[in-house]
Amino acid sequence: xxxxxDLDLKLLSELKKxxxxxxxxxxxxxxxxxxxxxxxxxRLVKKKLIKRFTIEIDEAQLGYEVKASVGINRDPxxxxxxxxxxxxTPEVAEICEITGRFDIIIKVLAEDLEQLHTIxxxxxxxxDGIQNTETFVELEKTDKTPVYLSKH
Numbered sequence: 079x080x081x082x083x084d085l086d087l088k089l090l091s092e093l094k095k096x097x098x099x100x101x102x103x104x105x106x107x108x109x110x111x112x113x114x115x116x117x118x119x120x121r122l123v124k125k126k127l128i129k130r131f132t133i134e135i136d137e138a139q140l141g142y143e144v145k146a147s148v149g150i151n152r153d154p155x156x157x158x159x160x161x162x163x164x165x166x167t168p169e170v171a172e173i174c175e176i177t178g179r180f181d182i183i184i185k186v187l188a189e190d191l192e193q194l195h196t197i198x199x200x201x202x203x204x205x206d207g208i209q210n211t212e213t214f215v216e217l218e219k220t221d222k223t224p225v226y227l228s229k230h
Contacts, residue, residue, distance in 0.1 A: 080125050085110070089118055090127070091227040097131045142187040144194050145216040148202065149180035156207020163205045169197050180212070191215070 082090075085108075092104055101119070105112040122128045137145070152160050164170050164184060172185040184202075188194035198213055 080127070082122075082127065085118060086122060086127075087227055089115065089122065091223070093119075093128070093131075094224075094227065097133070137187055141189050144188040144191055145219075146186045146188070146194055147214045147216070148184050148186055148198065149212045149214070150182040150184065150202070151209045151211075152181050153207040153209060154181075156205075160205055160207050164202070167197075167201050169201070186213075 088108055089104075092099060092107065099107075101112050101115050104110075105115050108115070119128070150160075160182075161173065164173050164182075169186050169188060170184050171187050174183050175181065176183055186194065186197055186202075188197055194213070194215070198211060202208065202211060
């Protein structure tokens, strides 16, 4: 494990809030020299603590008003074919293999509840090896600062 100091964690916190923030604006915000911040960011990328810079999309503006998590129990013999089928389902945004009550939890995007129902019944429910599903519709989402950034 690498050691990361307070400046690294402050940088990560600011970049997590807005990955598009410019280094000059960041240097004013943190009261640090731009060249120091450039080298710190490059070091964090080289150490692979920063995996990538990305964007957050407002999926509702694209017509996806409903987001749901779906817990899935599966027959272990069908693990690979289920994974591939889920990867080939356009409305499935994430697939997480987990421990506990379900074997997998997936994130599904839909235009409305009717389409969500169709996706769950006609696409996911018909994949060979899926034994049962339970759907959790997202009502509201609140992002929170991760524990590793909230200490500083």
